[in-house]
Amino acid sequence: MPLPSVPLARLGFLTIGSFDAADPGPGHERTLAVVELGERLGLDSAWVRHRHLQYGISSPLTVLAAASQRTRRIELGTAVTPLAWENPLRLAEDLATVDVLSGGRLNPGVSVGPPMHWDDVKAALYPHTADTEDFGYDRVARLLRLVAGEPASTFSGREGVVEEFSARVQPHSPGLRSRMWYGGGSLRSARWAGEQGMSFLTSSVVKAGDAAAGDGADFAAIQRAHVRAFRAAHPDGDAARVSQGLVVIPTDSASADQRARYAAYVEARTPRTAAPQGPAQLLFARDLLGTSEQIAEELYAHAGFQEVTEVVFALPFSFADEDYAQILTDIATRLGPALGWRPHGIPSAGSGSARRNGIGARPAGPPS
Template identity: 60%
Template structure:
């Protein structure tokens, strides 16, 4: 068994924000209530996934704008916004707006690549340019350019008595560009994030670049990222494993949680599909049992921040129990203390 390594400094959780197709408002309201609960429990951050053409949050920034008016302290993250479906200039405007509304609490997490099922809806996304769209890291560089407040227009100044124009994206939120995270699922993406001094998000899914062991593959990514980052060993990395403590769970809940993890376990035994993807096992059990399992995860021993992922298909009562046990029982055993004391 390896050491737990660094004490846990930042505790976060991640949700997809599922909703019923025929009653989407209820699902979105439930996500907002979960965010409020996270703040009450002392979590440092909440992270929203983005899903297009699915029954999960498609507009995380809109939800976080609403959450900014219901909370005071908890940080907001996106994990992640796939930039293949975004215009970096328009996205920069939205990111800065939410950051300002929240008082500087936004942590934009992004990724690049061809959007999922792009061939099925590309004519609706980019009707005139779908064949020419660039889905490379250059899209992140454009976003960073905009967030830093660098010029995007050749015109600035007064045009009429009431209309003034800026040559940079407005509003501008100082410091936001330094809080951009890159969601890495490969050694190459971790290297790129390090070279460009971004923060690094790693999850329960990665690729088998140098090893068929999930733990070894992810540890290599963290080490390579920090070796290339100007902050070195202090460069920020957040890990997003699926962690389900059962300390206060009912017998029925605990049984259902274990069945859920068991149904997903076989995929963790070897690389999956043509991209050789690796999956981490879901961690289910008492806080003491989960601490023991995390001690065996060498990548976890290298991080001080987490965004533990809530399972997609559980109910509101389940999420409340899981978050309460993470904050009240599990995280203190990992060295974490709530932000309010």
């Protein structure tokens, strides 16, 4: 296995937060338990997906507000919030509130574009303004201005006996603007995010149309081009934050049954990685399955990974609690150290186990 030239500095994970439609409570509770497990394992960040009209978390900020009261150190992020579903002013209020509740640990990731199945949902989402809504970058720019504390109203001051009004969003969280992320899969988005001084979330999907001559359908080469374009446009240059997100499934402590199920999951998803998919020509990355040493070798050879010092590994969809416990534990105690990363607040000897670090177990005290 090749040695890293630069140790991985930050390691986080992403979960969809699936639940049963007939009984959604336990699924949401499991998501909170996964975040708690991530903190116990010393991971740097926990991120939740945003799924509207699906059986996954539709209100990540609500869930993260709850998670903020059950954790003390781990950073909390959204990856990503599609702004087409949001009013930027109301969202700015929610973001600031959760950031205050978490003690400045929120990392909001956002994206643009029309809602999925737009023709099916527009009558419910924007019954009177569907034809005039702007789902482009201006929506992000408006959110950024409001989060930064620029005026949201022309009125401020006292009205009546006790009501005091502010011209800007309240509460105001001064450091939040510097922790705003853009989730992009195209060169255009990468450049735009850099120009805005945002951080950049890459994922397991890119637009194949961004391939340079000779790259063809090379996911890693396209992702590398996005990262370089982002940093070239960012005021901080090479110091601008970029996080890579791929699906990784380490099997070091997995049972034979788990390994078989994981292999079947990856096999079913692999055909979509062979060529660009759909009208948008989306190219999907392969899921990385194997021992931590094998996955580390693949990552070190990955042109996109070679550009970053932080990652947010995505948990697979629809796995069991014990699977997530095993995967997260192996990520924190085997894969992370193989990439030069060290956990925070726990011994680094790789002594964790999926059984001891099970989902739902409570920490004995605050992390050091």
